[in-house]
Amino acid sequence: xxxxxxxxxxxxxxxxxxxxxxxxxxxxxxxxxxxxxxxxxxxxxxxxxxxxxxxxxxxxxxxxxxxxxxxxxxxxxxxxxxxxxxxxxxxxxxxxxxxxxxxxxxxxxxxxxxxxxxxxxxxxxxxxxxxxxxxxxxxxxxxxxxxxxxxxxxxxxxxxxxxxxxxxxxxxxxxxxxxxxxxx
Numbered sequence: 001x002x003x004x005x006x007x008x009x010x011x012x013x014x015x016x017x018x019x020x021x022x023x024x025x026x027x028x029x030x031x032x033x034x035x036x037x038x039x040x041x042x043x044x045x046x047x048x049x050x051x052x053x054x055x056x057x058x059x060x061x062x063x064x065x066x067x068x069x070x071x072x073x074x075x076x077x078x079x080x081x082x083x084x085x086x087x088x089x090x091x092x093x094x095x096x097x098x099x100x101x102x103x104x105x106x107x108x109x110x111x112x113x114x115x116x117x118x119x120x121x122x123x124x125x126x127x128x129x130x131x132x133x134x135x136x137x138x139x140x141x142x143x144x145x146x147x148x149x150x151x152x153x154x155x156x157x158x159x160x161x162x163x164x165x166x167x168x169x170x171x172x173x174x175x176x177x178x179x180x181x182x183x184x
Contacts, residue, residue: 024144027063027064027065027142027143027144028142028144028145029142029145029173030063030065030067030142032062032175032177033061033062033063033065033067033140033142033173033175034059034060034061034062034067034069034109034138034140034175034177035059035060035062035177035180036057036058036059036060036072036090036136036138036177036179036180037057037058037060037179037180037181038055038056038057038058038129038130038132038179038180038181039055039056039057039058039116040055040056052088052120052121052122052123053120053121053122053123053126054118054119054120055088055118055119055120055121055126055129056116056117056118056119057072057090057116057117057118057119057179058114058115058116059072059090059107059109059114059115059116059117060109060113060114061109061110061111061112061113061114062112063111063112064111064112065111065142065143065144066108066109066110066111066142066143067108067109067140067141067142067143068106068107068108068109068140068141068142068143068146069090069106069107069108069109069138069139069140070105070106070138070139070140070141070172071089071090071138071139072089072090072119072136072137072138072139073088073089073136073137073138074088074089074121074125074129074134074135074136074137074179075135075137076122076125088119088120088121088122088125088129088134089119089120090107090117090118090119106141106146121134129179129181130181131181132178132179132180132181134178134179135176135177135178135179136176136177136178136179137174137175137176138174138175138176138177139172139173139174140172140173140175141170141172141173142173145170145173148168148170149169149170152167152168152169152170155167
């Protein structure tokens, strides 16, 4: 095989290798990927949380890549020390649909889509939720991070403990956004 043919094959190989690398680089950590909106607040209380009101929260993915939502919490205000630390949350184990991950502890929000999830909000904060006065803090992973995380978790269970500390462990993205009010 001539030298020129070898160089052409090598160039094609590097171009084909660069395509997924560029895709992964651009979609590794999108900025503020999710929006949260209260859709319905007239639901019966959840069985485990008698001091909370169950609400339906629309989770909208505004990016072009699927997002895995670990959880969303609504922190209590600092001026209310008598309240518990979290006023409300979307907890993945309470959901019936959109579950993902090895223990089904993530919610998959497809690209440019909206899913509806069950959430609970402290009874004293329901009116603030209806008015759009709450802040939602959430932890999430992009699809690239989630795949690396899944492979890493699989390998941790199979390699010796002395080697498992060298495996990559992508961090969860942490963001905050306003919990939008109930629509008209």
